[in-house]
Amino acid sequence: MNRRAFLERTTGSIAAAALPQALPQALAQSASAAKRPNILFALADDWMWPLASIAGDRVVKTPTFDRVARSGVMFTNAYVAAPSCSPSRAAMLTGQWHWRLEQGANLNTTLPAKFRTYPDLLEESGYHAGFTRKGWGPGNETSGGRKRNPAGARYADFAAFVAARPKDKPFCFWFGSQDPHRPYEWESGFKSGMKLEDVHVPPYLPDNETVRKDICDYYWKVQRYDRETGELLRALESMGELDNTIVVMSGDNGWPFPRSKATVYETGTHVPLAISWPGHFPGGRVVEDFVSLTDLAPTFLEAAGLIPGQQVTGRSLMPILRSRKSGQVERRRDHVLTGMERHVPCRGEIKGGYPQRALRNRQFHYMRNFKPERWPAGDPGTEPSTYEQLAASTFRTYADIDAGPSKAWIVSHGEEAAAKPFLERCAGKRSERELYDLKKDPYQLKNVASDPKYAAVVKRLDAQLTAELRATGDPRAVGDGDVFDRYRTGS
Ligand SMILES: [Ca+2]
Structure with a gap:
């Protein structure tokens, strides 16, 4: 296969074959003339589908996720590229399959600087971009030629990020919660009032008190992630910015139980995903298309008026998000790779x-x-x-x-x-x-x-x-x- 044919096959329908790799400056400038949305990506660490109250779980309570899902779109078939922190995050940040990212395909290595990430591209086009807590990682941020984390500039928290924001700049913020990653405080979920008898124990795990309590401790941390994301939404509301912000909630891989995380089974790769932008994305929809979290970077770039480069293998979700349809929206999204x-x-x-x-x-x-x-x-x-x-x-x-x-x-x-x-x-x-x-x-x-x-x-x-x-x-x-x-x- 020659290079052109390869690119035509790898860029999907987002970009025609001849799109430039660098950002088209004129396009970025014309887009900035219109009001560009803020982007808040609240990423949980090890959160598996369908462990959210709106998805039917009887024990865990996720009012923030439920709210974003109801005001926007909930995806029932969203998959990470890899069931492991660093490669999954590298794939999200670059919009590319991790197997294209050299050592970035492994946990705890580096992400070479030649693989551009969406926070950097948005920053170059005029966004205020940054993250708090866990960005890309674990790994060596700089040995691949970068000067900082691939998720952008690090801030102590959202308040510090907002305080550093130049007036009138749209922002792109990555809230990298470390929940619900292990370790857990034993019986934290049980002692918080979760009922062991209501816990669903999937048949690949033994059904006993140890496992039920372990699942409740996991839920306790899912709830903390959900609660902290809720605080960010309230901050956006008080700033008057919520209606101009694309909010995304998801996880970087499945739950940290045996036969799950670090495997490509459903339990390692299938994650919750909800996306809202009030007034722009018709809400209250449940979409069954098979989507990859590599699709987020091209989605964010398109929302900001930019065109993803040829190297991006993810496909923007904007056509789905802007449509009014539920169920299967785009026929070609009938499978996903991991x-x-x-x-x-x-x-x-x-x-x-x-x-x-x-x-x-x-x-x-x-x-x-x-x-x-x-x-x-x-x-x-x-x-x-x-x-x-x-x-x-x-x-x-x-x-x-x-x-x-x-x-x-x-x-x-x-x-x-x-x-x-x-x-x-x-x-x-x-x-x-x-x-x-x-x-x-x-x-x-x-x-x-x-x-x-x-x-x-x-x-x-x-x-x-x-x-x-x-x-x-x-x-x-x-x-x-x-x-x-x-x-x-x-x-
Ligand atoms: Ca993880």
Whole structure:
């Protein structure tokens, strides 16, 4: 494929093939003549779909998310690019699949400066841009040639950001909550009044008091994120800016429980997403299109009157947001891709992660595991860990699963017959191909990839996934995929 054909295939319909990479200055200036919206992106850390009250959860209370969803659009099929903090955030900031971002595809490396981020582009076009708490990361902000975090200038909080805002400039603010990331205060949710009997325990986790309490502690932090985002909305109201602000609430990956975060299963990649802009985006809609959080950067750029560069693989959500439709709005958004490279280095002498790519459509979730010989969640370790070690320490047994009570229960009971299937599902080796028929198996418990009845589906989805990875320049599909294993952690 020549360069032009490659670009035509990778830029989607946002940009015709010949768009310039640099921002067109004239366009930016003419757009700034009209009043450009502020952008508030409130990003939770490890928040999974559908754990919000408006999405049907009976225990967690998310009045702020519900409010944004009701006044705007709630997306029921939103996916992160990667189920791991730094690559997921890098993909959001650049509007590109993380497999295009060199070492930026791994956790805790760097994001090379040549990959432009939307806060920088908005700042160059006249926005006041910044973030608080967790921006891009964890990783080394500067070893890739940047002078600051890829999410922009750091502020102590929103008030400090607003105080530094030049008069009449639109702003773009990233509120990077560290909630609901682990660790949790044991029984914080239970003691706050959450009822253990109302907790839904999905069938990939054992249903016992430890897990129910662990889920409540997670909810307690989801609620704190929601409450703090509510405070930001009230600040915008008191400034008289809420009606001129695009508000986005979402998460950077699934929840930190076994068989979830750091996997491309639903539980690692499917996240809540609500977007509002009163008076501009017709509200009260639930949209079922498959969207990627790589679509946010081109959305923000378009809202600011800018045109995303050719390198951007995400597609602006503006046509959906401006429409009055619910359900499936754009027919072509019938599937989404996700992928995974290295999360925590936890495979002994092997420096790599557990590389995966996946394609999710309405009925199926198809996955390619490029190194099925490796341990998916990290090595079991040479000696058994105690419950306390598993609950408190990260870099030990099956270290791609965050330490916590649910993991500790499963691993420490792993040899018992009742617990073995849970341990096998979250940490056991997997086949090269996985296929889940979500109509029959919404929790992805039974891999049917080798079932002859699904042979045609596997063939079709594998061809589709491979073609799209090739078109987006994924080294796992077009070249030296093992390059991801060679990037050093921390630089
Ligand atoms: Ca995260």
